[in-house]
Amino acid sequence: MARFTPDNVELALEIIDRYPVRKSALIPLLHLAQEQDGYVAEDAMAHIAELVGVTPAEVLGTASFYEMFKLHPVGRYVINICTNISCQLLGGEDLLHHAEQTLGVKAGSTTPDGLFTIEDVECIAACTEAPCLQVNYRYRHRITAEEFDQLIEDLRAGRLTDEVPAHGVLARVRQRLVPTSRAGAVAPDDGREPVWMAPPTVPEPAPEAPSGPSAGSV
Amino acid sequence: MADQVPQIITGRFGYEDSHTLARYEATGGYQALRTALAMRPEQVVEEVKTASLLGRGGAGFPAGVKWGFCPQAVWPRYLVVNGDESEPGTYKDRLLLEKDPHQLIEGVLLTSYAVGCGQAFLYVRGEMALAQERLAQALNDAYAAGYIGRNILGSDFSVDVVLHWGAGAYIVGEETALIESLEGNRGMPRLKPPFFPAAKGLYLQPTIVNNVETLSNIPWIVANGGAAFAELGAEASRGTRMFAVSGHVRNPGVFEVEFGVTTFRDVIYGEQYAGGIREGHTLKAFIPGGASAPWFFDEHLDLPLEKGAVDRAGSMLGSGAIVVMDDSTDAVKACHRVVRFFARESCGKCTPCREGTTWLEKILKRILDGYGRPSDLALLLDVADNISPGFAWPPKQTTICPLGPSAVSPIMTAVERFRVEFEDHIRRGMQAQAAQAPQQPVAVRSAEVRDAAHG
Ligand SMILES: Cc1cc2nc3c(=O)[nH]c(=O)nc-3n(C[C@H](O)[C@H](O)[C@H](O)COP(=O)(O)O)c2cc1C
Ligand code: SF4
Ligand code: FES
Numbered sequence: 001m002a003r004f005t006p007d008n009v010e011l012a013l014e015i016i017d018r019y020p021v022r023k024s025a026l027i028p029l030l031h032l033a034q035e036q037d038g039y040v041a042e043d044a045m046a047h048i049a050e051l052v053g054v055t056p057a058e059v060l061g062t063a064s065f066y067e068m069f070k071l072h073p074v075g076r077y078v079i080n081i082c083t084n085i086s087c088q089l090l091g092g093e094d095l096l097h098h099a100e101q102t103l104g105v106k107a108g109s110t111t112p113d114g115l116f117t118i119e120d121v122e123c124i125a126a127c128t129e130a131p132c133l134q135v136n137y138r139y140r141h142r143i144t145a146e147e148f149d150q151l152i153e154d155l156r157a158g159r160l161t162d163e164v165p166a167h168g169v170l171a172r173v174r175q176r177l178v179p180t181s182r183a184g185a186v187a188p189d190d191g192r193e194p195v196w197m198a199p200p201t202v203p204e205p206a207p208e209a210p211s212g213p214s215a216g217s218v
Numbered sequence: 219m220a221d222q223v224p225q226i227i228t229g230r231f232g233y234e235d236s237h238t239l240a241r242y243e244a245t246g247g248y249q250a251l252r253t254a255l256a257m258r259p260e261q262v263v264e265e266v267k268t269a270s271l272l273g274r275g276g277a278g279f280p281a282g283v284k285w286g287f288c289p290q291a292v293w294p295r296y297l298v299v300n301g302d303e304s305e306p307g308t309y310k311d312r313l314l315l316e317k318d319p320h321q322l323i324e325g326v327l328l329t330s331y332a333v334g335c336g337q338a339f340l341y342v343r344g345e346m347a348l349a350q351e352r353l354a355q356a357l358n359d360a361y362a363a364g365y366i367g368r369n370i371l372g373s374d375f376s377v378d379v380v381l382h383w384g385a386g387a388y389i390v391g392e393e394t395a396l397i398e399s400l401e402g403n404r405g406m407p408r409l410k411p412p413f414f415p416a417a418k419g420l421y422l423q424p425t426i427v428n429n430v431e432t433l434s435n436i437p438w439i440v441a442n443g444g445a446a447f448a449e450l451g452a453e454a455s456r457g458t459r460m461f462a463v464s465g466h467v468r469n470p471g472v473f474e475v476e477f478g479v480t481t482f483r484d485v486i487y488g489e490q491y492a493g494g495i496r497e498g499h500t501l502k503a504f505i506p507g508g509a510s511a512p513w514f515f516d517e518h519l520d521l522p523l524e525k526g527a528v529d530r531a532g533s534m535l536g537s538g539a540i541v542v543m544d545d546s547t548d549a550v551k552a553c554h555r556v557v558r559f560f561a562r563e564s565c566g567k568c569t570p571c572r573e574g575t576t577w578l579e580k581i582l583k584r585i586l587d588g589y590g591r592p593s594d595l596a597l598l599l600d601v602a603d604n605i606s607p608g609f610a611w612p613p614k615q616t617t618i619c620p621l622g623p624s625a626v627s628p629i630m631t632a633v634e635r636f637r638v639e640f641e642d643h644i645r646r647g648m649q650a651q652a653a654q655a656p657q658q659p660v661a662v663r664s665a666e667v668r669d670a671a672h673g
Contacts, residue, residue: 085541176358196259196334
């Protein structure tokens with residue numbers, strides 16, 4: 001595992017094409033690799049380096065900075081439990097301990113069956129809904145210990161596969177840029193002034209009063 | 219009073235289908251774009267200046283003024299939307315992204331038109347899968363309807379809006395780190411000057427970075443005029459603003475309130491807002507603007523949610539995050555948790571931040587665990603003073619970005635107010651240790667002491 005599949009190479013090229021500079025596609029492509037394999041494999045990073053035109057070390061340098069990129073396999077379900085201040089005040093740490101006991105592993109590790117990884121995470125922007133967690137980045141608000149147990153049972157039984165895809169799959173809707181309607185990436189050395197910014201040419205029928213002297217001075 | 223305040227940015231939240239193009243168009247959506255296309259770009263900038271819309275991302279800088287900072291005749295310019303929301307306590311940009319993506323997209327288009335941005339990037343926090351899906355769908359729909367892309371609505375205005383997403387790093391919310399990240403690099407802040415984004419931003423070109431909530435206001439401002447926006451609020455703080463009230467309140471929630479005039483007491487105690495402190499408890503402290511903000515107490519409740527007033531009182535409204543702690547809260551524990559956050563999230567570029575936040579966290583942790591020593595409080599304050607000299611407000615800049623000094627905010631206010639609690643923890647810990655001293659393996663403790671000596 002794993003270079004990109006032919007389908008993913010096509011998608012990768014489409015993503016690269018959106019940016020004025022190829023390297024900007026690096027993080028989206030690392031996500032694509034993680035979507036394909038569940039984690040970011042070494043071969044995938046080498047492949048990304050080829051596609052983007054940087055060295056594998058640069059890809060690793062970027063990948064290793066960001067918490068979401070897993071450089072080793074993790075559970076099918078990554079459960080992020082927030083223990084930051086708003087959640088701590090309302091039992092986030094208790095929830096984390098409950099999760100550790102229920103699953104029999106410590107935060108940061110994966111159950112032996114490869115199903116669950118628990119993480120003790122920072123604020124996930126659901127502070128008024130504390131305590132809260134995410135399963136593969138899908139939210140569960142104001143969750144109790146009982147609801148947590150139910151969630152685990154449902155995930156084990158495969159009852160939530162529609163709602164919670166395997167780890168690595170983030171957005172299931174992708175932006176699609178269509179050649180006929182897109183404006184195109186604007187390269188940093190494209191020195192042209194955008195056409196709509198140019199001062200209005202000569203007297204149009206009835207120019208609005210306030211554009212005044214400054215309009216011509218650019 | 220509160221009922222008459224228009225819901226400028228959360229008005230569609232009540233609709234089940236608020237995120238769809240159909241609902242957006244049915245409720246006046248994309249009309250402001252038509253209005254703007256009939257105006258000169260600089261007139262749109264003028265409206266936003268008149269509105270005196272302050273940035274909602276944390277620093278509270280006026281958006282219209284920032285837009286004017288791009289050097290003349292240097293092209294292309296880029297727009298980067300900051301949707302990295304991750305300041306502890308902050309919950310509003312995610313709501314705006316999930317519930318009204320078209321409103322933000324229209325704001326992005328208006329801004330690109332006004333400033334002359336050749337391309338726009340929507341940087342959404344990586345962990346927000348639903349927000350990314352909603353935005354992707356909204357962008358696809360808006361392209362298909364001719365609102366984005368080449369020759370928008372038949373005009374000579376053309377721009378692509380590219381959805382980009384992060385991968386988990388708080389520091390990437392800082393605007394120059396955001397740009398680094400968008401360039402495919404590790405998300406480490408750049409030194410300002412020279413790297414003020416408006417002058418040298420993305421690919422070293424002039425770049426406007428604005429927060430999601432900031433730009434979500436633009437359609438209303440263009441549709442209703444900057445003056446109508448500025449009629450709401452007071453002093454520097456105009457229009458409305460979203461505040462998340464979390465923690466020990468009866469009804470935690472996110473509320474859009476009139477900026478500048480509504481008070482902390484209103485949002486924390488008001489029946490239509492958070493409804494007061496939990497049954498049987500009283501207020502101990504509250505964080506007025508996210509984890510980076512110094513704490514406030516009872517005596518600050520009647521301050522208005524107004525930038526200048528809160529700054530002068532020694533804290534900040536930051537990202538609109540009010541975290542309420544009642545009398546059951548252990549101040550040391552809460553303080554440690556916030557400091558641990560900064561220690562974990564430091565990017566490591568500057569020594570005072572990288573080393574200092576780590577030490578602050580360690581000292582607080584051992585105080586909390588019962589291994590604190592009598593000298594620890596002085597040590598804590600000494601390390602803190604090295605990161606934020608004199609505990610000045612706003613902090614003296616010893617680091618490349620404000621993250622380092624932010625870690626000092628909770629400490630300086632909690633220790634000043636709740637010193638006894640810190641001392642109690644230390645004393646109780648020492649007593650407990652003395653009681654069991656013979657059974658304790660000595661080696662462990664001496665390692666702790668050795669570590670501490672290097673602080
Ligand atoms: C450590 C740090 C984290 C930040 N995180 C965010 C963030 O998550 N979202 C945001 O909009 N601004 C954040 N900011 C503020 C940005 O640097 C920048 O001021 C803001 O995006 C500008 O937009 P505005 O003028 O519309 O507020 C952060 C700043 C710092 C120093
Ligand atoms: S202050 Fe901290 S987070 Fe900011 S640049 Fe320096 S080391 Fe990085
Ligand atoms: S503190 Fe837990 S979601 Fe913000």
